[in-house]
Amino acid sequence: xxxxxxxxxxxxxxxxxxxxxxxxxxxxxxxxxxxxxxxxxxxxxxxxxxxxxxxxxxxxxxxxxxxxxxxxxxxxxxxxxxxxxxxxxxxxxxxxxxxxxxxxxxxxxxxxxx
Amino acid sequence: xxxxxxxxxxxxxxxxxxxxxxxxxxxxxxxxxxxxxxxxxxxxxxxxxxxxxxxxxxxxxxxxxxxxxxxxxxxxxxxxxxxxxxxxxxxxxxxxxxxxxxxxxxxxxxx
Numbered sequence: 001x002x003x004x005x006x007x008x009x010x011x012x013x014x015x016x017x018x019x020x021x022x023x024x025x026x027x028x029x030x031x032x033x034x035x036x037x038x039x040x041x042x043x044x045x046x047x048x049x050x051x052x053x054x055x056x057x058x059x060x061x062x063x064x065x066x067x068x069x070x071x072x073x074x075x076x077x078x079x080x081x082x083x084x085x086x087x088x089x090x091x092x093x094x095x096x097x098x099x100x101x102x103x104x105x106x107x108x109x110x111x112x113x114x
Numbered sequence: 115x116x117x118x119x120x121x122x123x124x125x126x127x128x129x130x131x132x133x134x135x136x137x138x139x140x141x142x143x144x145x146x147x148x149x150x151x152x153x154x155x156x157x158x159x160x161x162x163x164x165x166x167x168x169x170x171x172x173x174x175x176x177x178x179x180x181x182x183x184x185x186x187x188x189x190x191x192x193x194x195x196x197x198x199x200x201x202x203x204x205x206x207x208x209x210x211x212x213x214x215x216x217x218x219x220x221x222x223x224x225x
Contacts, residue, residue, distance in 0.1 A: 004156075032212050036216075042218065042219075043204055043216035043219050044157070044206075044216040045216070046213065046214070049212070090156055090157065094212060100145055100147075100162075100208055100210075101147075101159055101162060101172060102147075102149075102157070102159065102214065103159075103173075104156035104157045104158070105156050106154055106155060107156050
């Protein structure tokens with residue numbers, strides 16, 4: 001079975017500072033990895049995904065993530081955050097061979113301060 | 115936004131009553147999913163469908179049933195609602211199994 005751990009429940013950061021949201025997963029089989037963002041009172045929006053190939057994945061809104069197989073991590077980064085990035089971020093994993101069932105982490109609230 | 119709607123968007127119901135939530139898509143995607151979101155748990159999969167009349171259980175399926183008689187509609191039913199089913203419910207659709215698009219959610223309160 002797969003599991004996902006987001007290591008920080010809340011991350012406060014000042015505007016224009018860099019940020020990293022940490023995600024570790026466990027799985028005995030190959031996986032797909034995802035980051036989703038949820039703005040208040042909205043559904044989830046896909047930020048980026050890793051399916052195969054290059055371990056550095058670029059997504060929307062200037063976010064990127066790096067897949068590290070040896071450390072079973074998929075950390076999300078942005079070099080300079082904006083107030084509008086304030087949201088909850090979810091890391092998720094699915095087996096690469098199944099029907100797309102996603103296992104989500106508990107979420108990390110990114111709070112960008114002026 | 116992907117063409118996905120959920121209805122109702124908000125519902126308050128009493129313990130023991132049946133409740134049906136509807137997910138409707140205009141994308142003709144094969145895969146559809148129901149999740150619930152609770153604080154500290156992220157989202158957890160309730161049921162999913164990989165085609166008309168083809169459904170399967172997720173990790174928190176007890177107390178829930180689903181039906182998919184048409185490609186565009188995926189219904190989630192709580193046969194007898196309990197307070198533990200108070201949650202925000204999200205539907206997702208996917209053209210392939212690995213890229214899901216989420217609806218706006220339904221906030222359900224069971225009193």
